[in-house]
Amino acid sequence: MVAEIIKPENIAYAKSKVLTDAPMHYCPGCSHGTVHKILAEVIEDLGIQDKTIGITPVGCAVLLYSYLDIDWVEAAHGRAPAVATGIKRANPDMHVLAYQGDGDLAAIGTGEIIHACNRGENITVIFINNGIYGMTGGQMAPTTLVGMKTATTPQGRQVDINGYPFKVSEIMAQLPGTSYVTRQAVHTPGAVRQAKKALKKAVEKAYAGKGTSFVEFVATCSSGWKLSPTEANRWMTENMLPFYPLGDLKDN
């Protein structure tokens, strides 16, 4: 009976060969692990494991190179788009992929991401937006919602002091160098399927030399938000998604 079930033609789902066996260090409920998984599946589906060079950020995903079985380059905080530019320009045949969080990409690395996208570097950028600095202990990010409590906005983000939450994808969509800008999430099975499709399209377009692909993931940080994984998903749906609506912003 068991042998019947595990016959290859009956396998509906298997772990991607591009994922390593290393146990992920992420907190329960964190979106990073799911995004890593679909990224691995996209790389496997497209058969570009040997053609992909990834850039890991400074932030919670700093150890991403432990989880995907491709060549990796660890960048300084915020510099991944510049590092990606250097790799891609010197190796135009490779698929180059930068993975960044909101502190990394939208605060310290604002200059690098805007200019890489504006030059239309043929790279894929994955942007994890959970509205908070996860690794350093839950401080305010540029994308923190108004009123949202963080370690550095204990009374909640106030616009007169901290300014406004930063809609990065909307800016990237304005730049002529981007060819595909989309905002996705991985909080439900349906969203994961949708996000994987979008990610695949992003990688295909960048690898085909159409310009920069920019994929934002509105993500949870249950530790930083001080919520259970279930509550974090609900909070994200009720608060983050109205401000950061899902869907394609640009598809040229």
Added chain:
Amino acid sequence: MSELRLMKGNEVIAEAAIRCGCDAYFGYPITPQSEVMETLMELRPWETTGMVALQAESEVASINMVYGAASTGKRAMTSSSSPGISLMAEGLSYLAGAELPCLVVNVSRGGPGLGTIQPSQADYFMATKGGGHGDFHLIVLAPSSVQEMHDFVFLAFDLAFKYRNPAMILADGVIGQMMEKVKLLDPRPRRTREEVLRDTGSWAATGKSNRPRNIITSVELDPAKHEKFNQKLQVKYAEMREKEVRYEELLCDDAEYLIAAYGISARIGQKAVELLRAEGVKVGLFRPITLYPFPTVQVAARAKQLKGILCVELSAGQMIEDVRLSVGSSLPVAHFGRNGGVIHSPNEVVEAMRQVFEF
């Protein structure tokens, strides 16, 4: 057949980069070295050797583009001047921490701050002692002629790849801007993908196929492992100190006094030596070519016969610290130098010698 041309120091950096098979240049305009990138854009090497030349949005981006290209085993470089090199400090630390070879050219100008666009040698500390956080060293070469601007591009890349360590050419605004006769070496082709894989495939991020994945990183969360890595770096620096010291001595055999100077100050010092010799003063010139590794043993050996050393620098006295560390308190070591963009004349150096050593 090598080719003879009259060229500016900055222009020759660009010409030498193409000729030595450099794969990629990333830079940001800053005086007094903007001719490096301008010359590259004029020469359009992407149409001939396939070398990439790209103007970045900042020095921070430039050095990180270099980091990216160097991660893939390519010969990558940037050039800038003092304030721009300050911005690259983070990137240099990451390059050293990830053991990546690359070339950074600093055509230095007067600081601190925005300072002046005139020549200076006040970046010696930054180049040899610091230039970023953590225990690391750059390989630092100091050209004192346009010819050496050319030659050291080749040498810097060779040393950078030999040791998997960033190398710096520390020039100054004079060497960058002046024109001299230069003998250009025959072009050597850029390495093919097969050659890159052969030479750097054991570590470079070239795309994982038929081998465990290569990871370029400087992060290590286990302190015991990180201490071990730091010790490995120190072994590398010790090997450089043993094998890569380069220097030049002029009229030192019978010298009682020494002028120690590098870069443009060595050229000025050379004239001062001529003037003093004409007066019968037995003085020689000691010119460190590698500022890191510094020719410590060689200065100390020469010091045994000397009554004193005058360190001549376009700074308030930086290299003098390495000279003093080399010779200890065995003889007087004094500093002379103009700074802030002012250049000393040979006569001022002669006068300083007279005053310091009272002859």
